[in-house]
Amino acid sequence: MAAAQRVLVTYGSKHGSTAGIAQWIGDALRAREIDVVVLPASGIVDLEPYDAVVIGGGLYSGRWQRDAARFARRNRKALDRRPVWLFSSGPLDDSASEKEIPPPKSVARIAERVHAREHMTFGGRLAEDSDGFLTRRLVAEGRGGDFRDRERIRAWGEHIAAEVNHTGQPG
Ligand SMILES: Cc1cc2nc3c(=O)[nH]c(=O)nc-3n(C[C@H](O)[C@H](O)[C@H](O)COP(=O)(O)O)c2cc1C
Numbered sequence: 001m002a003a004a005q006r007v008l009v010t011y012g013s014k015h016g017s018t019a020g021i022a023q024w025i026g027d028a029l030r031a032r033e034i035d036v037v038v039l040p041a042s043g044i045v046d047l048e049p050y051d052a053v054v055i056g057g058g059l060y061s062g063r064w065q066r067d068a069a070r071f072a073r074r075n076r077k078a079l080d081r082r083p084v085w086l087f088s089s090g091p092l093d094d095s096a097s098e099k100e101i102p103p104p105k106s107v108a109r110i111a112e113r114v115h116a117r118e119h120m121t122f123g124g125r126l127a128e129d130s131d132g133f134l135t136r137r138l139v140a141e142g143r144g145g146d147f148r149d150r151e152r153i154r155a156w157g158e159h160i161a162a163e164v165n166h167t168g169q170p171g
Contacts, residue, residue, distance in 0.1 A: 005051045005167075006035040006037070006049060007034055007037070007050060007052045007053070007054065007160075008036075008047065008049075008050040008052075008053045008054070009029070009039075010038070010039050010044055010054070010056070010071060011056040011057065011058075011067075012068025012069065012070075013040070013056075013065060014060070015058070015125070015126075015127055015130055017058065017124055017125035017127075018056050018065065018068075018124075020148065021148060022056050023038055024153045024157065025087075025156065028154045028155075028156075028157025028158050028160075028161060029161045029164070031158075032158060032165065033165075034164055034165070037050070041055065041067040041071035042067040042071075047075055047079070047082065048078075051083075052083045052084070052160075053084050054086075055068055055071065055084065055085075055086050056068065057069065057086075057087075057088055057089075058088075058124065059089065059090030059104065062104040062105070063104065063107070064088065064106070064110070069110065072110045072114055073113075076113055080114060080115055083164070084114050084116045084117065085116060085117055085118050085160055086110065086111055086119040086120070087121070087122060088104075088107055088121050088122070089123070089124045089125075089148065090121065090124045091121065091147060092125075092126050092144075092147055093147060096121050096147070096149065097149045102119075103119045103121065107119065117163070122152065122153055123148055124148065125145070125147065126139065126144045127144070128144045
């Protein structure tokens with residue numbers, strides 16, 4: 001039997017909702033007997049321990065939250081040698097549950113650079129009590145709420161697990 005695969009799920013999150021999605025993906029992988037580590041992108045220095053990587057970023061004005069973008073840039077070579085999946089969390093409505101939403105241009109460029117296998121967009125969450133001018137405006141426009149689709153997130157985690165288990169020796 002092939003050695004257990006170790007997968008890193010890492011994220012850039014300003015208000016915690018992308019972090020939550022990363023945890024749920026981690027749970028789905030763990031349920032499929034995969035060794036998973038879920039960590040914020042700002043704290044990772046070495047990808048050597050990992051056979052595959054999932055990177056997620058909260059979307060702010062069409063870009064990934066800074067830590068996720070920086071992580072992808074700095075670890076480009078190591079990521080290129082591993083299977084990589086990307087997700088963005090953003091839309092503050094049900095659109096991401098209803099159809100596939102392509103990544104914004106800046107994230108598509110990251111996907112190209114690291115030769116990501118897939119990119120997925122999940123709905124986001126806007127906490128009513130978050131601060132910031134734009135946030136308050138979005139809340140005033142009635143865009144507050146949690147649009148993360150747990151079932152869709154779990155299904156995607158299981159899909160990644162199947163690929164990782166199937167590959168056995170990713171890369
Ligand atoms: C100032 C601001 C800008 C945003 N820009 C976008 C955007 O360009 N595209 C999008 O889909 N969602 C956008 N969102 C929604 C966020 O991506 C969503 O709230 C996400 O869940 C935040 O992730 P986090 O909690 O991990 O920081 C924006 C939210 C705020 C507050």
